[in-house]
Amino acid sequence: MIFYTKQQKMHLSQISEWASITGAALTLGGIVLTLLVFLGVKKIRSYYSFNIRMPDLIQKLRDHNSSLQKQFRDFDSNKKDIQYEINQIIAIMETVEHKTLKDLRQKIKVFLKNNEDLTDSPEKETAWKFYSDTAALITRISELVEDRKWDYK
Amino acid sequence: MTKENESYFEAIAKIIKLTQEEKIKWQTATKKPKILEGIEKIDSAYTGEYLGKTLRIYKVYTKSEKPYLPDIHTSFSLLVRPTEYQWTYSIVLEIIDKDGNVMWTFPNLNILSDLYEEIGYKIAGVSDFICELLKEK
Secondary structure (H helix, E strand, C coil): CCCCCHHHHHHHHHHHHHHHHHHHHHHHHHHHHHHHHHHHHHHHHHHHHHHHHHHHHHHHHHHHHHHHHHHHHHCCCCHHHHHHHHHHHHHHHHHHHHHCCHHHHHHHHHHHHHCCCCCCCCCHHHHHHHHHHHHHHHHHHHHHHHHHCCCCC | CCHHHHHHHHHHHHHHHHHHCCCCCEEECCCCCCCCCCCEEEEEEEEEEECCEEEEEEEEEEEEECCCCCCCCCHHHCCCCCCCEEEEEEEEEEEECCCCCEEEECCCCCHHHHHHHHHHHHHCCHHHHHHHHHHCC
16 A cells, blocks of 8 residues: 655645646547548548539530530420420529539529429520529639639649 | 620620621622731631621731740750741721721621631522432432
């Protein structure tokens, strides 16, 4: 059995106090570091999902919008195809909305809201408006992708 | 992108619509656009009239130096690398006077490709050709 003097006991309690404070500080530091790594990974993930996925989505939007315009040549006979292309564009825009930046996200939201009822047999004029609005939005998205290309370089 | 630019999209969409409805009749341009020899090449150019204005559209190929991204294997040959060129194209839509001089050029927007394709489709008479072809026994 080991016996400590009063002074030794005080010294030991001081050491244990310091050890516990250091331990707590290290734990806190670990949590902060984990958070920073988590945020960093999230940022890198969003960068890659934006810069790698977006050009492909933009190309798909362009293809569907061009195809939509071609279906207008015989509007009444191609109503089903027109509806299909509109649905495709809306679905891709919804994907783009989650991947893009705040100000553009707002514009896409407005676009989707404006065209909420369009999926059910659209009128000719409304469909043309949808076509030109989509073309304008595609240009906005492409410009943003070009700008962000240099963010991490 | 400005509000003005957004109205260009609507305007070009309207020109595509008028082309489909044959309210604007396009023909192969007699007065060709001026180009920089050796650097630019013109594909088919078309003109059409609407609201007293003459529109001209064409595809222009432009020669430019190919961007070079050296990697570890090729960086040693950087000094002796011959210059490589590439041809990229854009569609130009402009308003011209009776002598073919450019009065104003529309901004270069992706929607112009659809207009150019639509005009080609009309001028080539693709729709009638397919109808005739399918009728033939």
